[in-house]
Amino acid sequence: MYYVNLIFCGGIMDVRNISQAVITRLPRYYRFLGELKDKGVERISSQELADIMNATASQIRQDFNNFGGFGQQGYGYNVELLYKEIGKILGLDRQHHMILIGSGNLGHCLANYVNFERRGFIFDGCFDKDPELIGKTIRGIEIMPMEMMEDFVKENNIDMAVITIPKSGAVEVADRLVKCGIKAIWNFAHVDLEVPDDVTVESVHLSESLMKLSYNRTHSLRE
Amino acid sequence: MYYVNLIFCGGIMDVRNISQAVITRLPRYYRFLGELKDKGVERISSQELADIMNATASQIRQDFNNFGGFGQQGYGYNVELLYKEIGKILGLDRQHHMILIGSGNLGHCLANYVNFERRGFIFDGCFDKDPELIGKTIRGIEIMPMEMMEDFVKENNIDMAVITIPKSGAVEVADRLVKCGIKAIWNFAHVDLEVPDDVTVESVHLSESLMKLSYNRTHSLRE
DNA sequence: TAGATTGTTAATCGATTAACAATC
DNA sequence: TAGATTGTTAATCGATTAACAATC
Numbered sequence: 236m237y238y239v240n241l242i243f244c245g246g247i248m249d250v251r252n253i254s255q256a257v258i259t260r261l262p263r264y265y266r267f268l269g270e271l272k273d274k275g276v277e278r279i280s281s282q283e284l285a286d287i288m289n290a291t292a293s294q295i296r297q298d299f300n301n302f303g304g305f306g307q308q309g310y311g312y313n314v315e316l317l318y319k320e321i322g323k324i325l326g327l328d329r330q331h332h333m334i335l336i337g338s339g340n341l342g343h344c345l346a347n348y349v350n351f352e353r354r355g356f357i358f359d360g361c362f363d364k365d366p367e368l369i370g371k372t373i374r375g376i377e378i379m380p381m382e383m384m385e386d387f388v389k390e391n392n393i394d395m396a397v398i399t400i401p402k403s404g405a406v407e408v409a410d411r412l413v414k415c416g417i418k419a420i421w422n423f424a425h426v427d428l429e430v431p432d433d434v435t436v437e438s439v440h441l442s443e444s445l446m447k448l449s450y451n452r453t454h455s456l457r458e
Numbered sequence: 459m460y461y462v463n464l465i466f467c468g469g470i471m472d473v474r475n476i477s478q479a480v481i482t483r484l485p486r487y488y489r490f491l492g493e494l495k496d497k498g499v500e501r502i503s504s505q506e507l508a509d510i511m512n513a514t515a516s517q518i519r520q521d522f523n524n525f526g527g528f529g530q531q532g533y534g535y536n537v538e539l540l541y542k543e544i545g546k547i548l549g550l551d552r553q554h555h556m557i558l559i560g561s562g563n564l565g566h567c568l569a570n571y572v573n574f575e576r577r578g579f580i581f582d583g584c585f586d587k588d589p590e591l592i593g594k595t596i597r598g599i600e601i602m603p604m605e606m607m608e609d610f611v612k613e614n615n616i617d618m619a620v621i622t623i624p625k626s627g628a629v630e631v632a633d634r635l636v637k638c639g640i641k642a643i644w645n646f647a648h649v650d651l652e653v654p655d656d657v658t659v660e661s662v663h664l665s666e667s668l669m670k671l672s673y674n675r676t677h678s679l680r681e
Numbered sequence: 682t683a684g685a686t687t688g689t690t691a692a693t694c695g696a697t698t699a700a701c702a703a704t705c
Numbered sequence: 706t707a708g709a710t711t712g713t714t715a716a717t718c719g720a721t722t723a724a725c726a727a728t729c
Contacts, residue, residue, distance in 0.1 A: 256695090453548070517722075
């Protein structure tokens with residue numbers, strides 16, 4: 236059928252009302268389809284994909300149909316086409332310009348993920364408040380002092396920021412980022428950031444993930 | 459009332475049938491209660507906590523009552539007691555002995571989180587297949603070759619492992635870890651690990667998190 | 682005691698699964 | 706055409722919210 240965004244908006248934007256449960260599954264579909272594509276698989280049915288991914292065929296068809304009819308009755312889905320379409324839906328067909336706030340261990344390791352760059356996420360600058368770090372480089376990019384953040388964001392059309400500083404400074408930095416026009420924040424600080432409606436935050440709370448593991452380990456079936 | 463584990467098991471184990479949705483929220487409760495405790499707040503009602511956490515009072519009471527009645531009618535919840543109880547539920551009242559598989563950037567940065575140690579997660583050893591890294595140290599612990607993994611796990615009563623190697627090697631390593639008795643795996647490789655029932659896996663798929671951010675940023679309300 | 686707030690049951694909402702007509 | 710498999714509607718399941726009696 237048609238994309239929801241065409242029906243609702245006429246413009247190029249806004250697939251509304253998709254639940255976060257569905258959105259969370261999209262990158263996983265993308266991963267499995269990419270692997271199938273690399274293996275040379277041309278087509279796949281929802282049932283076959285369900286078997287591979289440990290899901291139900293029903294859920295897979297429902298999920299895909301949120302964004303349009305990518306399949307063909309009696310045939311299934313074309314792997315390459317579906318892979319590309321989900322990539323587009325995820326916004327991987329465009330470039331995202333990012334800065335890194337906090338150039339410590341974690342920031343360093345994120346900036347070095349070559350794969351991110353390959354998917355259109357480009358590190359343009361990194362910042363730190365530690366004078367010791369200023370002038371050193373990450374992936375060839377000089378670490379700048381925090382005071383330069385606002386100007387750099389505006390001059391370089393940055394739209395995403397990665398926060399890897401401790402929670403104590405994160406709220407203030409997020410406010411500053413929002414004020415200078417950042418639209419997406421990947422937050423690794425252990426705090427919930429509050430931002431306006433048009434700004435997106437995705438938080439990775441590592442310690443909460445570890446505690447969840449601890450819970451499940453502690454209450455596992457056998458000992 | 460009573461703990462579910464007492465009702466069902468008689469033993470010290472196994473609060474069964476708690477949904478992962480609830481478990482995912484527990485560390486967040488733990489965080490907010492810890493902050494309240496540090497501020498010297500003694501008691502709090504479900505409604506007050508809901509306001510702070512952006513949740514509903516109903517959900518909070520339902521969640522807590524999965525594990526027993528920690529509150530008191532007309533009074534609310536004692537912050538310190540609740541904090542401690544949730545810590546226990548999460549398994550933070552005991553020590554977990556961990557090893558790190560993959561001593562690169564990410565492994566390095568995880569091992570350096572002092573906070574984990576404070577919560578009972580103890581790094582006992584780290585491993586890498588890169589001969590260049592063997593003998594170097596992380597937090598004073600010597601990096602060992604992969605071949606020593608099994609013996610080390612058995613000799614040191616290790617029950618958790620953190621996998622920070624690329625996906626290509628992760629499946630094989632996970633199998634080896636399961637075979638030598640590891641019961642919990644914190645997985646940062648971009649692959650779904652399959653393990654027996656009595657082993658828990660918690661995966662952190664950073665690239666999927668970034669794609670989710672990308673989706674929400676791409677389809678945000680305004681431009 | 683009266684007021685406050687829990688613990689818990691009932692109602693609602695949303696997400697997942699099942700079923701099947703449409704159609705390639 | 707017959708068989709396969711989608712797109713989509715209907716049924717089920719589970720999680721969240723509302724309501725209220727119990728009780729501190």
